[in-house]
Amino acid sequence: MKNLYIALSFVVISITVSAQNKNTKIADKLFARFEYVDAVKEYQKLIENGKADPYVYKQLADANYNMFNSAEAIKWYKKATETQQDAETYYRYAQMLKAEGKYDDANKQMKKFATAAPSDLRAKAFNENPNYIPSLLDKSKLFDVKSSEISSDKSDFGAVLYDNSLYFTSARNGARKNYGWTEEPFLDIYKADYNTDGTITNASPVRELNSKWHDGPITISADGKTAYFASESYKEKQFSPKDKKANAKYSQVYLFSATKNGDSWGTPSSLPFNDKSFSNSNPSLSRDGKTLYFTSNRPSSVGGTDIWKVAVNADGTYGEPQNLGVKVNTEGNESFPFIADDNKTLYFASSGKQGFGGLDVYQIDLTNGEATNLGKPVNTEKDDFAFTFNGSKKIGFLSTNRSGNDDIFIVNPICAVDVLIVVTNAKTGEILANASVSMLDDKKNVIATEMSNAKGEVNYKVECDRAYVVQASKDGFEGNTFAVTKSKGPKAKVDAALQPIDVIVTETEIILKPIYFEYDKSNITQEGAFELDKLVQVMKNNDKMVIMSKSHTDTRGSDKYNLTLSDRRAKSTVQYIISKGIDASRISGKGMGELEPKEVCNPCTEAQHALNRRSEFLIVK
Template sequence: MKHLYIAFILIASTSLLAQNANTQKADQYFNQYEYVNAANAYLKLVENGKADGYVYKQLADTYFNMFNTTEAAKWYAKATMTKQDAETYYRYAQMLKANGKYEEANKQMQQFANLAPNDQRAKTFKENPNYIPKLFDVSKLYEVKAGTFNTDKSDFGAVLNNNQIYFTSTRNNSRKDYGWNKEPYLDLYQADYNTDGTVVNVRNISELNSKYHDGPASLSADGNTIYFASDSFRESSFEKDKKNNLKLGKNNLFIATKSQGNWGKATSLPFNSNDFSTSNPSLSNDGKTLYFSSNMPGSLGGVDIWKVSVNADGSYGKPENLGAKVNTEGNESFPFIADDNTTLYFASSGKPGLGGMDIFQADLNKGTEASNLGKPINTEKDDFAFTFNKAQNIGFLSSNRNGNDDIFEVHAICNVDVLTAVTNAKTGAILAKASVSILDDKKNVIATEIANDKGEVSYKVDCNKSYSILASKDGFESNSFEVAKSKGGTTTIAAALQPIDVIVTETEIVLKPIYFEYNKSNITQEGANELDKLVQVLKSNQKLIILAKSHTDNRGSDAYNLSLSDRRAKATAQYVISKGIAEYRISGKGMGETEPKIDCKENCTEEEHAANRRSEFLIVK
């Protein structure tokens, strides 16, 4: 059903004239937008052996208009066995992508590009034909979960305003079915959104709905003004197509205001026309700009995103096309302007996507190219009508990823950008190519990167969690830096590393004590930082051979302490070897409690015990 609100235009590019007497009935259904009946009629021609390239293309376009991607791709494959227009190859590629067949889609895009080399979609494809892997790598910005107020009918276009959800649906089974897809006509609905996230009291907005299609809608910040799309038939505005026995209306935009809790009469906006459609409104938070989709003159493609100023006296400016940074020769629709009045979200089938319609984001102030939001916002199917309420920190998107147009909840993932700048603690000089790791609150390493020429590494982490940064570089003492919990934004860590300054005598290398936890032999983070200094000395003096002696305190039996100290000595040696030092250059020996640093016997304090649990490094050669 969302295709109605891309615009009231034929998505197929075939002639309205029947090809021959055999296809006359099927073509009539097609031209009257009765696609279910059209598909059945064309299939009968196939069954009776009366199909050719024209019938296959019409059948493919029929399924394309109903977004039956499997059947559309099947019949486009047959249609393209004979020569077709460029747009047919583009639609075929879209249907293949919608089924996850990206390599096959690229082949059809190449055919499209050959036939329409000046089309911006073709140019974009040629510049980066293998863009799909990059879309999979887009940082995950949102969590998506199924909405709780969907039905087995089409539900889409949800927007949250002052704890009220407004959306569009075909759930009203008392309504007449529409020939496009045999579902009832669209109505506007309203529901209550509770603070616990539940949605209740879903109800039809009867005072706004007509007997034709109505919705989607957008509301002013105070909730007292509503803009919505509806058929021009509600004002008896249409053109007659006598040949096909049709009354051809357009999508129009309407406005209504609330008085004493009730919506007043809806009035048509002054820039509506019988010559083109206007739909999918989105009003800026300050109420000064209305964004919408239209195929009015000046559009770059089938349907584009436009904007118009809303003046204080209720009048409107001249509609403006948002240009090539947003629009393409394909279809762009379902705009949503964020609360900041500068971030625009919209759906596009013309920009590089995963398949069908994808949701994009554009910064209107910067005027840069719109970016694809990636998964899980986008899928291989149609994804559209993205809205987000910053105050409630919840949004909605619509998608047929499960086979039917449904509304999904969108929850923003809170991220913190941790920017680490590594410098020399003594001189302040930048330390390029330093190793920078980020660790979770349990000291598990999440990722490790090498600093750029500015000594910088950036990580994106979750909000409201503690992290730490571990920075290291040859010739400097490794050090860790705490990253405090944050609610978002950027946290900058100044990682100043001390140059290694180790005392080397004729008999030993003097480091700070390599302490161990009581009754353990694993290397601690503090111990590792100190042992890195030893590694640097050994790398700088290739002839040095070292004996690591490990000692315990006097608690426990002599035999146990000797075994424990031996494990500590070997753990110390193994750490140094793991950093690239040859195995023959360092050995370890456990001394137990035989050589205490402080001979305190049975009256040792905890500090004295800790001093005795140590390692020493003697120069053997």
């Protein structure tokens, strides 16, 4: 049902006249009237009676495409494309294949589309990055998505929450006659209560705004006094020119406004930029009330339907509608805009950008950004659209047909903090590029490691209300760790200032901070690695120097065991130095066990035991 407001399909879909004949007359008339359910039945009768041809196959495919019956559409597009077709047919075929998760087959059809329409923005995007799906799957999860109790067995979509009222569009009113496109009742605007416990109850139609035609979706001003919604031009007794073949007049989708009088809405009025030659729909009003975003196929649109905006002036007049341009719009369909509370972040649905299939939801910073796919689980291989978000309640709503019907899902943001780490020289303040920067969780697990850029920066996204640690290191500098305190975000900054290596070198020894080991273990710890990096730097600066590492244990355990343990620690130390590019002939190790304790004690404290578990570095040459 949402296709009505995606394709604005009151506009006549062209039929290839040369392929029509007396056999297809009944089916073509139903198709032209958007009565796709019955049209499919008539085309299938022709196939059963042996009167099928590529035209019939294509009409069957397009009818199923318009109803998003992807499996059936694929079946008939496969038959239709056995003969040469127009570029858009290959594109639609690819979209349906993606909707079934058949990406390799979809790419084959996209190649045909790109060959037939090389200047199309969708074709250019495909040629530049044909295998984009893995990058979409690798995107960080931004939201959790779950079904809601507000959905019915009919189409429900376009939910938007204002204060404690949820408005949405639905075909659930079974008492009204069905619309031929999907054999569902006409759409109405509904309002429900959003309760403090998160439940949604008491859904009922907004009778003052609904008509006997399609109504919705809706957007409401921040003060709750003005509503903008979509309905049909039948209300204004305005029609497109009569289609003689279909023997029908067609309504356009218009935008209407209404003002609240007490607890009810006043008489709706048509917006002045409506026109019987094109449609306007899916409004979204900015929270400052100054800009109305909407969908239209008006002249100068890039594709089938585009996202537009219009200024709402303080005196109640409107500016000239403006197209949002090719950063948002494609030759496909863009629809269902939603402008966030910050008045700059726009969410919208697109079938023309690179996505998982069908409609995907994207977001863009209108001040200076590029449109990005929201990734899974917001987007799927099916149609995902009408994404809205209430900033004060931190909850969003998504419309999707992933379950086979247009339903409303609840969206909960995953709380995340964008951490900016800047690595500098602690003495001079100089930016340090190409430093190794790791993010560790509160259990010391390394989440990721990246090199700092030319500005000394690394960015990580981490969970809210959780402590993290940043480890930074660079040749010539002492490695160090830096705490990332618990935060709800959205941003945090860590100044990772590294001290230049300044090591005490005597005639007989290189003096470092103790290279401590954990009890009964021989692996190099991160703290130990930071110290050993200093030794590596000294040896790189003095390429003739030869070092012997002496490893010691505490006094716990047997003499034999401690000698073996210290030998393992010595070997671990040597292997670490070699791994950093020092020739094996320049470093050797010897385990001393507990023969040379630094702290002579009986009994020993834990601190004294730790001091005895150490490594020392003697200059052999």
